[in-house]
Amino acid sequence: MKGIMRAPWYLATLLAMLLLTGCTSSPATDGPGGEVVAMPLTNTYWQLVSVAGKSVSETDNQKKPHILFLDDGRVSGFSGCNQYMGNYRVRGENLLFDSMSSTRMACPDKLTEKLLFAAFAKTVGVNLDGIELRLLGEDGQQLAVFEATRMK
Template structure:
């Protein structure tokens, strides 16, 4: 019986911000999509460094971040400059939104990045890597 309770508790535990593959699912309230033959937009916050990396869908993304409680500031975000036939508009909105991040919250396997007023800028889902 105690095993069942432990399994239930761990199933509801919040995913950690760091060292989790966060797949972008929404920009504000708009669902995102992955263009054919392109990477999905995602972020990974490095476990023991103040670095973040990922993809905007077409281009690789990297930079720094600072945490203080629920405050999250992304800094020095840069991206490669490849042109892709699809998804560039979504990628540009994603990259622009990263500069507006002030806070974050994690509920279960969902990460929300919020602006100064508490509005959701971007929503992500934790994806298990095998």
């Protein structure tokens, strides 16, 4: 993801992103007895918990950054400032992002977005553990952590 560039938006992805950003969510716990069940990578709403070792907080004025992997290899989400989209490939534990683009809204604080886009560019692996999704760098370092949530 060398530089975020503008790209044409796909209507279906844009509609999905708009619907997702307006929904509330809760932790994904639906197993017998309320235990946490493993969530699939695709078609799961993943909220950003931390990036580059920094916790991501949600305020009333800001939507929580998130990511959504679709079955057809497309990815979309919200960085805390801008909508983004692109493609991804998974082979075993390897995950690569490709052709990433975003809107270019002017925002007062773009630190989370900058760190998230840098994490996408460095991602070579993925670790799924229950409701946690970790993007991993070349040496296995944790670049970003997301938590699965179910839509209410």
